[in-house]
Amino acid sequence: MAEMRVSAALIVLFALLTTMNGEKPYSFETTPGKLPKQVVPLEYSIRIVPNVAKLTFTGTETVKITASNAVREIVLNSAELEIVKASIDGVQFASDAIKVDPDNELLTIALPNELAVGEHSLALEFNGKITQKGRGLYYMPYQEQGTGAKKIALGTQFEPSDARRFFLCWDEPSFRARFQVTAVVPQNWLAVSNMPVEYEHKVEIGKEVRFQPTPSMSSYLNVFVAGELEAIETKVAGTQIRVIATKGKAEWGRYALESTAQILQYYDDYFGVRYPLPQLDQIAIPGGFGGAMENWGGITYYESTLLFDPKKSSAATRQRIYEVIAHETAHQWFGDLVTMAWWDNLWLNEGFASWMGSKCSAHFNPDWEVWLAKNIQRDPTRRSGIAKEVAMEGDATSTTHAIQQPVANESEANSAFDDITYRKGQSFLRMLESFLGENVFRDGIRRYIAAHKYSNSTTADLWNALSEASNEPVGEIAAAWTEQPGFPIVILKRDGDKISLSQERFTVNFPNAPALEWKIPLTYFIVGEKKIESRLMNGKIDNVPNVPTDRVIKLNANGTGNYRVQYDSASWKALLGALPKLNLADRVNLLCDSWALVQANRANVSLYLELIDKLPRGHELAERDQIVNVFDYINRLLVGNPAREKFQACARSILRPTFDEVGWEPKKNESPRDSLLRASLIAALGDLNDQEIVSGCKKRFEKFIVDPASLAPDLRASVFMVVGQNADEATWNKLHELGLKTTSIEEKQNYYDALTAARDPKLAENALQISLTDELPTSRALHNVGKVARYSGHPDLAWEFSKANMKALLEKTDALGANIFAPSLFVFSSEKSRADELNTYAKSNLPATSAKEVAKAVDEVEFRAEFKQRLGPQLTAWIEQRGLVSSSR
Numbered sequence: 001m002a003e004m005r006v007s008a009a010l011i012v013l014f015a016l017l018t019t020m021n022g023e024k025p026y027s028f029e030t031t032p033g034k035l036p037k038q039v040v041p042l043e044y045s046i047r048i049v050p051n052v053a054k055l056t057f058t059g060t061e062t063v064k065i066t067a068s069n070a071v072r073e074i075v076l077n078s079a080e081l082e083i084v085k086a087s088i089d090g091v092q093f094a095s096d097a098i099k100v101d102p103d104n105e106l107l108t109i110a111l112p113n114e115l116a117v118g119e120h121s122l123a124l125e126f127n128g129k130i131t132q133k134g135r136g137l138y139y140m141p142y143q144e145q146g147t148g149a150k151k152i153a154l155g156t157q158f159e160p161s162d163a164r165r166f167f168l169c170w171d172e173p174s175f176r177a178r179f180q181v182t183a184v185v186p187q188n189w190l191a192v193s194n195m196p197v198e199y200e201h202k203v204e205i206g207k208e209v210r211f212q213p214t215p216s217m218s219s220y221l222n223v224f225v226a227g228e229l230e231a232i233e234t235k236v237a238g239t240q241i242r243v244i245a246t247k248g249k250a251e252w253g254r255y256a257l258e259s260t261a262q263i264l265q266y267y268d269d270y271f272g273v274r275y276p277l278p279q280l281d282q283i284a285i286p287g288g289f290g291g292a293m294e295n296w297g298g299i300t301y302y303e304s305t306l307l308f309d310p311k312k313s314s315a316a317t318r319q320r321i322y323e324v325i326a327h328e329t330a331h332q333w334f335g336d337l338v339t340m341a342w343w344d345n346l347w348l349n350e351g352f353a354s355w356m357g358s359k360c361s362a363h364f365n366p367d368w369e370v371w372l373a374k375n376i377q378r379d380p381t382r383r384s385g386i387a388k389e390v391a392m393e394g395d396a397t398s399t400t401h402a403i404q405q406p407v408a409n410e411s412e413a414n415s416a417f418d419d420i421t422y423r424k425g426q427s428f429l430r431m432l433e434s435f436l437g438e439n440v441f442r443d444g445i446r447r448y449i450a451a452h453k454y455s456n457s458t459t460a461d462l463w464n465a466l467s468e469a470s471n472e473p474v475g476e477i478a479a480a481w482t483e484q485p486g487f488p489i490v491i492l493k494r495d496g497d498k499i500s501l502s503q504e505r506f507t508v509n510f511p512n513a514p515a516l517e518w519k520i521p522l523t524y525f526i527v528g529e530k531k532i533e534s535r536l537m538n539g540k541i542d543n544v545p546n547v548p549t550d551r552v553i554k555l556n557a558n559g560t561g562n563y564r565v566q567y568d569s570a571s572w573k574a575l576l577g578a579l580p581k582l583n584l585a586d587r588v589n590l591l592c593d594s595w596a597l598v599q600a601n602r603a604n605v606s607l608y609l610e611l612i613d614k615l616p617r618g619h620e621l622a623e624r625d626q627i628v629n630v631f632d633y634i635n636r637l638l639v640g641n642p643a644r645e646k647f648q649a650c651a652r653s654i655l656r657p658t659f660d661e662v663g664w665e666p667k668k669n670e671s672p673r674d675s676l677l678r679a680s681l682i683a684a685l686g687d688l689n690d691q692e693i694v695s696g697c698k699k700r701f702e703k704f705i706v707d708p709a710s711l712a713p714d715l716r717a718s719v720f721m722v723v724g725q726n727a728d729e730a731t732w733n734k735l736h737e738l739g740l741k742t743t744s745i746e747e748k749q750n751y752y753d754a755l756t757a758a759r760d761p762k763l764a765e766n767a768l769q770i771s772l773t774d775e776l777p778t779s780r781a782l783h784n785v786g787k788v789a790r791y792s793g794h795p796d797l798a799w800e801f802s803k804a805n806m807k808a809l810l811e812k813t814d815a816l817g818a819n820i821f822a823p824s825l826f827v828f829s830s831e832k833s834r835a836d837e838l839n840t841y842a843k844s845n846l847p848a849t850s851a852k853e854v855a856k857a858v859d860e861v862e863f864r865a866e867f868k869q870r871l872g873p874q875l876t877a878w879i880e881q882r883g884l885v886s887s888s889r
């Protein structure tokens with residue numbers, strides 16, 4: 001183990017040295033990967049026959065390949081496929097010519113003679129398995145809408161490297177080819193793939209469906225979904241858009257269908273290249289894997305991120321659906337039409353799609369305050385997922401990494417799907433866009449898409465296109481942001497009209513962090529004036545000219561920049577005095593920055609709490625939700641700490657007046673944000689033991705059981721949660737019964753989340769047992785355990801249960817989930833001994849691929865242990881000094 005660490009460190013160091021030299025534009029030959037590049041696939045024709053009863057499938061394929069050199073072997077990818085036969089240009093190979101290397105997932109075919117330069121035809125026959133994991137071809141058991149009958153559907157999930165479990169292929173993103181899929185399915189099934197159906201005819205065991213061939217694309221973007229499905233459809237500028245769901249549910253895709261039509265037209269214009277495929281299917285899957293995947297022309301979504309039932313779904317669900325569709329649809333260009341060359345550039349795909357999706361969502365839904373929500377990580381569903389660390393928080397710690405990170409192989413690619421890739425990527429692009437200007441930035445993107453369509457690219461290609469469009473040295477500005485970890489804090493010191501700035505690396509719980517420097521696209525304004533100034537902070541120190549002594553300055557206008565700011569105390573006081581003149585985005589930015597300073601031990605918690613006290617009256621969602629998030633964090637941190645009760649009382653006294661302003665009942669013509677705020681405050685106050693709120697929730701739940709329409713869909717998740725938290729056995733069983741009965745995945749999730757929140761340890765134990773049943777879709781069963789760890793206040797129970805059932809639990813998840821699962825159960829702990837326990841457990845029980853996640857969780861637990869010590873006394877002192885009732889609100 002120790003030896004492995006040394007060599008891994010050397011590899012990282014070497015890779016770091018090479019990448020910091022600046023990345024090169026895309027070339028196929030120099031792209032990393034395991035596969036030799038002398039033989040490449042051009043066209044695949046694949047026929048799959050699933051056997052649902054036996055959970056196996058048989059496959060045949062013909063691949064047109066081309067050899068650029070005379071070679072003696074052909075190397076391609078294969079994982080858990082059994083090879084039956086192989087031939088080239090009609091000549092069959094002897095069985096000893098075929099070698100499988102399961103560790104590297106490679107298949108090598110030794111050729112009897114040298115393969116001549118030019119085109120050849122490779123034919124293969126194989127068998128594979130259908131599993132419940134979201135890897136390769138999977139099956140999804142579900143209850144049919146209306147009848148409740150138990151059914152099974154099939155689906156695929158390939159990113160990053162599981163297409164090789166479905167058919168034999170060159171499964172690295174730069175090996176683009178055309179794919180034609182044929183499948184045999186039962187007569188009453190609907191089968192979908194990336195392209196429209198070319199023909200369908202009856203065969204003995206059902207029907208054979210052949211899809212049209214795709215354009216040139218990467219293997220991981222293939223898709224195949226089949227089952228008793230139905231569709232609704234529309235047409236936009238020649239593209240057929242469908243929403244597909246299991247029978248009885250397609251009508252709930254109406255909102256997704258309309259949203260897709262709107263989003264597609266926006267992107268057609270933005271990218272300057274029309275959507276290139278004849279179809280765009282949005283497919284709701286009732287299990288299998290838990291997210292959404294941008295397969296070209298056939299995007300898959302976990303059902304509750306696509307379907308909206310106007311009678312039962314909440315405003316938060318509606319918003320999430322739009323944002324996920326906008327993200328995945330952006331990938332159709334950025335990711336699918338142009339694909340990153342290798343997984344070290346995954347951020348190009350994900351950072352960009354996150355940014356583009358948010359931009360599009362914000363454009364059509366100004367009411368949602370999309371960017372503000374991103375800044376505070378206000379996830380409308382934060383109560384239904386395993387909480388992840390916020391990108392800027394994670395990026396300040398010792399376990400962070402550069403946006404562009406070396407990825408040696410596919411299993412490392414799995415761990416690249418993290419917050420840094422998605423959220424820092426998005427945040428950096430937003431900062432860059434606001435620095436270069438919206439139109440210039442769009443022109444750069446258009447150049448990039450036009451230059452690389454149907455091909456691959458690197459980050460350098462994007463910077464080159466943006467440089468050409470802007471005449472700015474974008475690559476130079478971007479280098480420090482994408483090629484080194486972390487981000488800066490800008491420290492402002494003022495002496496009369498002389499304002500000096502300096503930058504440092506911003507860190508949390510990371511003593512002796514290597515010092516780094518950034519070129520910072522800085523913005524600032526003088527309070528009361530409209531104009532936002534911008535300048536590039538090129539070095540360690542800088543100054544801001546021409547600010548009159550009596551005027552107040554604020555840096556990072558609207559919080560668009562990916563940096564923190566610390567003001568000297570006079571400038572901070574002046575800002576506090578000017579709060580009513582700042583807009584919401586700037587106030588939220590100050591809240592975020594001051595809380596970060598407290599975490600980083602650069603300030604006492606009084607800095608943050610005093611700011612809250614000085615905020616103007618009102619109930620702005622983003623502002624209040626930032627506070628709710630921080631209070632939630634503190635409340636969990638202080639479990640077992642003497643300061644906790646006092647803190648809870650103090651937190652209630654701050655949040656309750658806001659709730660009294662919005663009230664229990666929706667008001668006529670209120671903003672959708674008020675509805676979200678109401679739900680957020682109910683859950684928060686319930687969690688903080690506000691007894692009036694708790695009994696209010698119980699009362700409403702009783703009424704809901706008799707008359708479901710009496711409880712607004714927006715409030716259901718929160719009310720059930722509070723009821724679940726305080727449930728006795730009878731109430732818990734009632735929630736369980738309701739969860740078992742419903743066929744709506746969203747509704748089901750609300751009930752089961754409430755079950756996990758039970759504070760009664762016996763009931764928490766019951767909630768854990770559910771994870772081993774098939775009551776929940778496979779991909780969600782594990783989340784159930786994480787939620788018990790988080791909500792019930794019994795993380796220890798969740799961990800003991802997991803240790804005892806680890807194997808059965810991991811069977812239910814994909815590669816990403818397997819790496820994260822065990823560490824994720826620890827991140828709510830704040831005892832140092834828990835960090836040691838995780839380390840010890842990981843050494844002998846977890847795969848090496850989970851090392852990064854283990855390190856992150858250990859760092860988080862150690863930080864929390866330290867923070868808890870520091871925060872308790874600071875809070876007590878502040879509360880005593882302030883007094884509970886002195887609040888102006």
Ligand SMILES: [Zn+2]
Pocket residue numbers: 294327328331349350353
């Ligand atoms: Zn994505």
